Amino acid sequence: MSGHSNWPEWIYIGVVVALMVWVGAEAWEAERLVEHVPADAETIIVTGQQWFWTFEHEDGTKEIGELHVEVGKAYKFEIISKDVNHSFNIHDYVVLMDAIPGRVNTVWFAPTDVGTHDIQCREYCGLIHYNMRGTLIVEAPSS
């Protein structure tokens, strides 16, 4: 059409495609590692409802709005919802998984340092979505 050679565009497209392949491969590898749940992970059932979080530990202890965990252990969250969609989020540990009524979604994490972190809802769930918050308290091992 334009009568000139188009090789600079092909080189450019080649570079872009190579970059995308690299990003895709790295992301695939990272996600594969992240999704591998350790066998000894303790299960915590997380329930989202308008507009608070409840947590149930393996030993039956229940907590509302606060979650106590110990450094060095791995935890698997089983996330459910009692009403509408929510999204369970501990931003500091890149924990994010939707709580969807009728489904059980899982995600895991292993806290590395003692301290407190914010828990929040990241999916719009109505009137008080903005204040559907909680606290993660990471404690030193008890034994």
Next chain:
Amino acid sequence: MVLELQKPRPVWQIMFSTHHTDVGLLYLITSLAFLFLGGTLALAIRAELFLPGAQIIGDAMTFNRIFTVHGTTLIFLFIIPFASSVGNYYVPIMVRYKDMAYPKLNAIAFWMIPPAGALIWLGFADFTWYATPPYSIISAPGPAADMWIFGLKILGISSVLGAINFIVTILKCKHPDMSIGQVPLLAWSFLSSSLIILVAIPTFAAALLMLLTDRLGVSGFFNPAMGGDPIAYAHLFWFTFHPEVYVLVIPAIGMMYEIIPRFSRKPIYSYNSGVFAFVLLSIVGFSSWAHHMYATGMSFTEKTVFMVGTLAAVPASAMHVFNFVATMWNGRIKFSTPMMWCVGGIALFFSAGAGGVANAAMPLDFTTHDTYWVVGHFHLFVMGTIAFGSIGMLYYMFPYVTGRMYNETMGKVHFAMSFIGTVLVFFTQHVLGLYGMPRRVFDYPPIPEWIAMNQIATVGAMIIGISMAIFLANIIYSSGKGKLANTEDPFGVGGKYYYPFEAKNPHHD
């Protein structure tokens, strides 16, 4: 040519006209009215978030309604009708036909927009532009929610009618001497985006009906209490609305293809690669919808498939950017207002695309998903790319629509302030997202970084607001009292333009 201000004719004659330049004018005025309405809501949102605690909006429900109507308005009542306006003015002339293929259908498609807009604005729903079930079924207050559903239904039909018209006009009504390979890129953009609409919209149209019957309690498609699944809605919605992103952006890219070669005083670098990228984008646009759903509990395999589909769209977008830069390279560029908007738009398009790659990569998405990062990301597209291209096109069309020139200095000030404002608001929102602030929140805890980022964003929004007031003053004043334009070559860059005034409007003599 539409010179209503110089040769006044009764308003009803324009309103009931089916001529493409008249329908184009109706689309233009309607879309600009909604731009200012929707923009005002954006300023209210930013003012509210300037500090933690309630500022100007008294309660969360009002805030939720405002951001829902803000998004719905600017996507469906500004971007799409504005593109239809440009298509109406230019497509028939570019394919050398007397009008759109179906003039009455064209007018009907336009006249569905005002009632739909009225339903959305009078209802003022609160369930976000995604109408998230089961919230929208069991919790969202009516009749606002139902009015929103009907409004969107009407807009969907309007889009489909418009798309049919553009496709038939371009493919069947183009001049017999003209091959499809000679159709200008702006018209190609309408062909591509119209084809996407025909494939994508029916899915959401079905989902809307299911949502309505779910709300009425006679079905439970998306209601888990009745055995349904909200994830089904997510698939139906995003199957329409990820391709819809390309419906929004492709005409804006087409507008840049019209403007950039003229002001670079060079032919487009590669017409073929522009066409190829449009067609490629229309196809791969359908392979990426579920990247909006990584966090809904999808399997590793599903996520991988949609990540690959999403990354596949990047080279096609990159081809457009290359084409624009290569066209400008060694050109004798004249930076009139329309050109400035386009060049700014390309820069922001590139930034938006780069941010999109981060969202597509699975592990990174869990950091950015549903935070302000995403808000910043898609606003760089809808504001930074689409609105910038559209506003550039508006300045470019202005002398043809009114016969007068806009004020060039005010146009450049409008651009400079909007560009600075857009960077301040939406780049900052990316950072805010990395700090973890969720989107769609009425209030936030007093975390110092969050406050600082929100304040920068609010200042940026106010700068955009002021620039838009300058814009409004400029177009109102100039359309009545501006200098008379040299309609053969209003920008003094030479060459031949497409002249909307060559369209034979039967109402003009």
